[in-house]
Amino acid sequence: MSKGRDLKPHIGIFGRRNNGKSSLINLMTGQEVAIVSEEAGTTTDPVKKSIEIFGIGPAIIVDTAGIDDSGELGEKRVKKTYDAIKTIDCAILVIAKNEFGFYEKELIKKFCDYSIPYFIVHNKSDLQPLEQLTRENIATFSKAEVIDFSVANHTQTDTLVELLKKTIPETSFQKPSLLGGIIEPNGVVLLVTPIDSEAPDGRMILPQVMAIRDVLDNDNICIVLKETHLKQYFEQHKPEPQLVITDSQAFEFVNSIVPAHVPLTSFSIVFARLRGDFDHYIQGTPTLSELNDGDKILILESCSHQVSCEDIGRHKLPKWITEFSGKKLDFDVVAGLSDIPEITNYRMVIQCGGCVVTRKQLINRLRPAVNANIPVSNYGMTIAWINGIFDRVIEPFKNKINS
Ligand code: SF4
Missing domain, CATH: 3.40.50.300 (P-loop containing nucleotide triphosphate hydrolases)
Known part of the structure; x- marks a missing residue:
């Protein structure tokens, strides 16, 4: 159910x-x-x-x-x-x-x-x-x-x-803020939203819509732009944003443009703080550098139909992780709330942003893995690790409270 x-x-x-x-x-x-x-x-x-x-x-x-x-x-x-x-x-x-x-x-x-x-x-x-x-x-x-x-x-x-x-x-029942405690009032937040063949026709996806609303709720100016205008923005516009949030899949490109002193993270990671098991993701993500031939990785997607992240969960992530590790790995993908296979068979678990479920539901979904000391990560942190920018994209959350 x-x-x-x-x-x-x-x-x-x-x-x-x-x-x-x-x-x-x-x-x-x-x-x-x-x-x-x-x-x-x-x-x-x-x-x-x-x-x-x-x-x-x-x-x-x-x-x-x-x-x-x-x-x-x-x-x-x-x-x-x-x-x-x-x-x-x-x-x-x-x-x-x-x-x-x-x-x-x-x-x-x-x-x-x-x-x-x-x-x-x-x-x-x-x-x-x-x-x-x-x-x-x-x-x-x-x-x-x-x-x-x-x-x-x-x-x-x-x-x-x-x-x-x-x-x-x-x-x-309280509505927690996505960005509460991370941004100060009266600043500018940049949202980088690639509009490519995977983007839904004529609309933004839920995490982007929620982020726009949350930036406004936190009394900030919200600027939404495609990654193709990012360079132009930093060359021509002031003030500098206090935070840049991008689609994780554009991390490599966006990281190369956003000046090092400007905080950068992704929609998926912002959601991980609100809905995911943030601390365990941070602890578990480095396991990506310790994978061995034959390791099995479980990918969990929280929605079962019209999965926006289908391509990333089923194709891109397995491809990127395999290339990064240089190992022969097995991947299983479980969508929605279907039963998960025997958890101890897996070397690690990677969870999607979970934008359609509650935090409680997601935490309970990951609980068997956490209890069995199986490392867990999420899509955004995994992509950041592979791109060598993990520390940068979790920096905005360090020592910050989730208000
Ligand atoms: S619940 Fe997960 S798989 Fe579904 S759209 Fe949100 S992040 Fe993607």
């Missing part, structure tokens, strides 16, 4: 069948979003619905199948429920009838594996209130807050929303 272009915070609802997850969602959204039935196991694939939460704004509720489902189909549904954990920002674990055991503990372990904040709702309290013994049982395993709740009586809805607001990470 993909977040696709839904960059709003995602709230997953988890629990056993017939604990009232779908009814809880209908209460929160004020709509019949989920199929509600007395028959256990009505929800199959995770179902998403936009809601508006006061104090948070738009969010996406993700309704999942019961975690205690069984049989061949049931196991598939449970797998999809676990997969959904990687795509959410916060979780509500719905229990009922004072049952807290194996299924809940397995879910909580997964939440912890993926650093998902959560709280617990003991639902159907009108039928059976939460007992002190259950509270104590939960407390031995989890520090999460627990509320006694009844969808049937609509009691404590305000408490539920307040708890949700407290639990959901601020970073998942």
